[in-house]
Amino acid sequence: MSAMTFERPVKPAARSIAVMASVLVAIGAAPVLSALGLMDAATFAGDGDQTLRAAPYAFSIWGLIYLGVFVYGVWQLVRQTPESAPLRAVAWPSVIALLGCGAWLFAAALDQKALSVVIIVTSASAIVAGLLRAGPHRGEVGPGTRFFIFWPLSLLAGWLTIASFLNVITVLTAWGLIGPATAQPAALAGIVGVLIVGSAVVWRLRHLAYGLPIVWGLIAVWAAEHADKPQVGLAALVAAGLMLLVSLVAGRP
Template structure:
């Protein structure tokens, strides 16, 4: 713990414990709406196939590894200083979002996911400006948090469209689906370029493929646009890898 604020390290650990414990408690205690029930109220505009959400297993594993590493690593690196507090906000937001959705607080869920995504992206931007991290910091800090940030990026867009549809602000038509995909491609591609991070881009592409699978029957144009956007982000990720080498 030398050179690191104990309170901050414990805050990261508690945020991770809460983020993992809340879905487990909801599954075993059956309180409130499930995430699927919450989303089904407005997923007629744009949705991802259920299998896409299996990425949370990998995200939770990365969170746990990050929590342990940041608690025990010494000395503290500039990368950890840059991302620690933003990661507390983002990871705590994962659990808070589940509580908001469980009690059908639709606009609160939008606020939580946007703050979480913004905090994690800004933290990663600061980390990139601070230093070129050692491989161990990449593996146990930057990559797990980049995976989370990428998934929160596409999840934010789908969440916003879901709530707008459920509230009757927009109709479940193709135009809004296309706008959502375009925003994800543009914003995700820009952030991925700034971060030079294939790991950030990977979950966005994964989610877009999930959109393609889910929307093939009802919105084939949106489905193919999502597939094209996913391929574009994969191409960006591969170009970033080649440039890094």
């Protein structure tokens, strides 16, 4: 009687290439726009400053996110990287989210406000959904697979979550739907919304990395607003503390 043999699942080559290509699109979009002399993301985001703003340093987190997703892209492209349920769950959602990151920069550069909201909300929803599908399978893979998937993509998902709220507020302000009389209530509603959505996702995902970019962004809001809008700044700081607490509890081993 011959011994039974089990073949290791093979990763689809097209999927691996698509993931890596989307990583390069996300990282390469900003230099392309700069070379073309088009409007940068900071100028676009400035349209919402009268309602809610984050200190400019907040956006430096993209350096860490780009590094993380590049490592993820290379890792999943390597032939020796095993196929796994978590990778299957996040691969195509990560393609959508990363292409969306690049597309959003072009939408912002062309001042396509409605399109920018559609792109960023779609990107955030796709990567959050992929991570939530991958979560139940986390225990089926080794620490290396967990690190290369959940850390970089959770950081991306967390930042896209808070950025979606800021983007919506920016667009509504630019369109005049949020004016001086409603700016503070709208800002407070945005902060509360970020806290509710972020807490709900990190509690289900059970990974600290998702919450950290949200905490970072909320602290940047406090830094920008506490002098001119003390109530908004205080709300952002309290929300950052609560988000950190929830993330630490949810992310416990």
